[in-house]
Amino acid sequence: MYKFYYPLGRPMPQSSQEQSLERVEQCFREHGGQITRENIEPLIRACQLPLYWKAPLFIAAGGEKLGHLTEEQFIDYWNRLISSCHDSYSRFVRILNRGLRSYLLPEDFLALIQDVVDTHPGLTFLKEATEFHSRYVHTVIARIYYCVNRSWSGKITIPELRRSNLLQVISYLEEEEDINKITDYFSYEHFYVIYCKFWELDTDHDLFIDRNDLAKHNDRALSDKIIDRIFSGAVTRGRAHKQDRMGYQEFVWFLISEEDKRHPTAIEYWFRCMDLDGDGYLSMYELEYFYEDQLQRMEALGIETLPFTDCLCQMLDMVRPAEHGRISLSDLKKCRMTPVFFDTFFNFDKYLDHEQRDPFASHRLDDEGPEISDWDRYAAVEYELLVAEEGGGDSQDDICSPILTSWLWFYNSVSCKETFHLVTVDAVVNIESVLYGDEDELSMGVDNVLDGSDCDLGVIGSELGVMSGNGGLKKHSNLSATVPNLALDQMEVDDDYSDYADSDDYQY
Template sequence: MSTVDYAKLRFQDPQQRSRAAQRLEDSRSMARGAGATGAQVTEARSRYDNGQINISDSQWRAEWLPGRYAVDPDSGVLMPPESWRRKRALQKAAAAAGDAPRTVSPLPHPQLTEEQKAHIRERTLSPTPYNAAGVAIRPFLTQGSVAERVSIFEKCPAELRQRGASTELQDKMRQPAIAAWRAQNEVKDKAQTYGRERDGRSSTESPPASSPKSPPRRTANARPANKSALIPKFHFPYGRPESRDKVEAQLQRIQQAFNSYPGGQVPKDKFAAIAKACELPLYWKVPLFLAAGGEKTGHVTAAAFLDFWKRLLATSHDQASRFVRVLTAGQRTHLVPEDLVPLVQDVVETHPGLNFLKEAIEFHSRYVHTVIARIFYCVNRSWSGRITVAELRRSNLLKTIQLLEQEEDINQITDYFSYEHFYVIYCKFWELDKDHDLLIDKSDVARHNDHAVSSRIIDRIFSGAVTRGSARKQEKMTYMEFVWFLLSEEDKKHPTAIEYWFRCMDLDGDGYLSMYELEYFYEEQLQRMEALGIEALPFEDCLCWMLDMVQPETPGKIALSDLKQCQMSNIFFDTFFNLEKYLEHDQRDPFALQRDGEPGQTMSDWDRFAAEEYELLVAEEGAAEQDPELVVVEETQ
């Protein structure tokens, strides 16, 4: 009798013999078959694989199992000791409570296929490798996700062993996710085939569409060799460079312009042709002549100028950057007032609208300083005393200089260069400067417009809030500073004027006009109105009026941006420090105020004031010529 038959006999009738007899018989049989244990186990395994033994129909004894398993007496299923003890505890608890014992059905177990049995047989016969910790290494089921391990188990073991488990897993990791269910270009090919069939053409007759090569996959650590080739340059602080052909054509024109003069030497008064060859405005000619080194020798040669122009083209590519480079001779990247003197002096000497001023040399410097002060007032928005390339691009200075060449009447160019505006500014200063030293003090400024400006705002002007230089220490104001004062006083809607008076009224310098600061300046206005017998508006009512007009973003204080957005900033400032204009606004038609604040108005407050004052000054000069005694009487008074 074999061991397997003996085991079946034991399981079929376990109650016929006692437990002690069974143990004795087991020990005898094990002693008799100790030498043939391996062959018997192999034979039993083969009979189990061939289906000759049905273990599920037998009843195992608990004594035959290792210590880590237990047999459920109800179902005969192998269970871990923890689960078995838990089930026995539940049954005992139910019996104590008087409930009927509940039976637990065994879990369903799928039948193994022939391929799975062959796979288990091969894995059993092959030696199992172990690592250093003594744990068995199972390469088929230790890598990948649960889905990958299931797919590996379902594949044919023989085919899997030929390829190797590690190679299969590596191939799966390399392939894209879409390759698991659909090849690349498969959708495109099927769509093309479907379209050909709808057109009545068979897919077999048409040539097969060759799938294009997929683009190379870029690894995560790959970086472009040249970053500038992928990201083109987009920031050009000095302009976008011109093409080489255009530069070469320009250099040829310059060479031809120099060849038209004897010896290739061009003097200062003939340099307009060179400026035109460089495609520059006419009144760049003198700064261009000086930048090329013509001041030392009185002329410029072709070689010297071409060398200078090539260096300029290498760094400056637009008109604004070239203007700064020419006027500073390449020394700075910004303009100071002294850099504009040669250009404005050339306008005085050569512009047809200023021919009458050529002989009055004493007025040349006054006109030049007036124009420069107006340029910095409008262009230098940063209040730094230096005009940068960015500020120059945002202004209309270069267009105005180009317009000088086309307009013969310089008074038509009201921006910067108008002689009438210069005449009004200089006459106003001349009236205040009694000693004619080109410096005025607080008392002189107080006499402006018949003491219209309050003394408290004058003190703030001379405190250094809007002035700079050595004259401020002496509590004096220079002529160029007076130009800024007059422009701000007569046109309080200009952005620079708003900043000018905001600096003066901001006593604590916190960037806001608080209520106490407004009350400080309005107190003097109340005193002056009471002295004149005018019914004054209380400060509380005036404050409500101003806040409703300005509508500040932060309640209780007014910022600079609030005044710039307000269209009636002139009324706001005149209310606090210019009594005459405050009364004029109070008595004026409100619809006229609304029309003046419309953006369609071309003439500014300064242009309107300068035109009226110039007519008055001309009328006074005409009356003085007709009656000289009137002038003598006024001077004696």
Template structure:
């Protein structure tokens, strides 16, 4: 790209963008004149780094709404657990259940109350630095100096949801379930939103997700079980019941033998070993002890129940990628398939030869490089998503689904998770209390 002349429209836009983001502390007389050095402007125009790092929003974006102090002078103090808390998000133009983060970000968590003037000062700072809802939400939740969300950042926000949402009112007398529910929701958030698997949710990831839309729906939907993507209590209870059945000593940790009992020993031994190897789990201390936590089990169960989601596809891909090179070789596929053949032989069932199974799998995935599904899961995710069960099942489960001739079986949605807490086998507090 050639340097634009000083009188060109591109030059004018760039000059306006530079002036727009000059620190407001500088007076008009202190502002440098970008036009005095056209060569510098041309260099900036050609710089990908400049356009990448230039702050948002564009020039045409309207200014964010300010907190209307004149309408809330009587709000001398507020508590996010009290009936007067709704004016906080309403005055800021935020969904109701932002009230907890707003209150804590203004210092209310430390003092138990916050003056309206301190709150306004906090909110003005947010408006100066954040230009969309994702940036605002991250700013309110993160620790000082951080630009991303970690799991602990969601705890105060979700605790406020537990304390105040009408659909969770029955949990007020069952405090032992609060942390379990919060842990489950956090794992579901990271499972869906944190596509980088970094354990850190950035503004960009939050923008690409539907999480903030679901937070807004908390205000509109009194039945929290209708919010099935993240907040459903029934979904939490089913997951927790399944974990409770496997965790016989109830220390919130399960070993490989415990996990092997899941779904009547459906998961192959080699696949269980990979899960416990740390390929898809977090926490080095737990891995050294040969156990996984409840949080890790949430990821496993979601991936097991729905193999069509992007995270589920990557979950099983990571398990089978033994050398971590981002490709599934014939050796790796055969390594897992051998156990399936032995299991089928013990049941007097003739197993499909590996070569035939491999050919059908390659036809489904259509890998980029012949003979190795390198990038197949990622580059062909749309093709594989509709038949993910057919691709993973032959090498992960002891009762594999045939690769061919089962389209009708996958046309129907998978059966819903069920849980019978009767007989004292599950937690005492059910989903319909």
């Protein structure tokens, strides 16, 4: 029988493998038989791989042991790889997990994403702020699993990778210098929005939030019943939900699901929450159970209520379920108005907003231009609001804006005002002019600004977590914290997921 199933890709002709090995040999000859991590780019080109595979490839081929790759060592590795893995998807999995598994775990992405932080031109401002690398890396990983891991297993398989756009986005990283234009997974602005939202709720800054913290999200727009379901284990697993806590990665999933209810993962997320008995259907009883909270809030505010029977008729007409009297997950995935459906039952503010808005307006907007996800719209608006609240000014076109934002947050913080009262608005304006000026003048300019503000430089240095001396701040490129300045000892997370990922704690 003719073979039609190739789980690792259709085998390439022997001549193609030989040509690939010849290109690799030529590359090593041109570099004296050894290639280091710093000059690995020509080798990546010879292998015809995307640029940002370079760090995982260097590690997988054994380069970390000696600090470099030898020709014999790499030829042996590359020959084995292309002989067994015949397409980019299977090779990506084999390189990232070093051949240990047939799937990817979250820690397998650490080297790749850290290399993006270290070398992508759109993240140069973040390079010195090493204390924030971990948060960005873990945000990207959480977003990757949100979009790619459609099985919710915590393990990305080769078929899941093929059905996603992840490899295309990673390839696009080397073409686009503005990281914020890569809205899938890697956008710094999206990370900034997510982390600031988490920071607002995590008042004790232990990198966990409980149900009382989550209830404050968006001015308590979510019903108590849906919050209880989130913490019940319907969408979280492991020990965290048993302790009524939500970790940062789980919050990433929550926030994207809350703001983009058209996304397939978001539909599954909220369906799991509303399916109380876990039978795979939303019954009329379950819909009424959640709608009761909405009715109570409307009555408390003196808003005219819509009886459940009338609401139910509207929802059934909108969803058009295949089976009478119950709604399946596939019914909701076919419906283009899932935000209206879900918000009707557990998000009070958005429910009222839908009631007052033209229900077809969003469809007209979608038809008029390129498709933009609800999450992309939300992140763009929230980023501008955050920058405006914390610093004012137009930061859209300047990558230094997060640094200025953090300075202004520092100036406006309660602890700052209580510690010293002599930081003036003029000083902050001067800081802005320095940060947007010539980089060579940055150190001297910041020193002058702080000297002119009559501030205790030692206090400022200790508050910001940087060293002071010689009349000013050292490590001035790390003024930022680029996001609100957390207690760094609580913020650092062990980058080695090897034990953690195998436990029940890291699950989606």
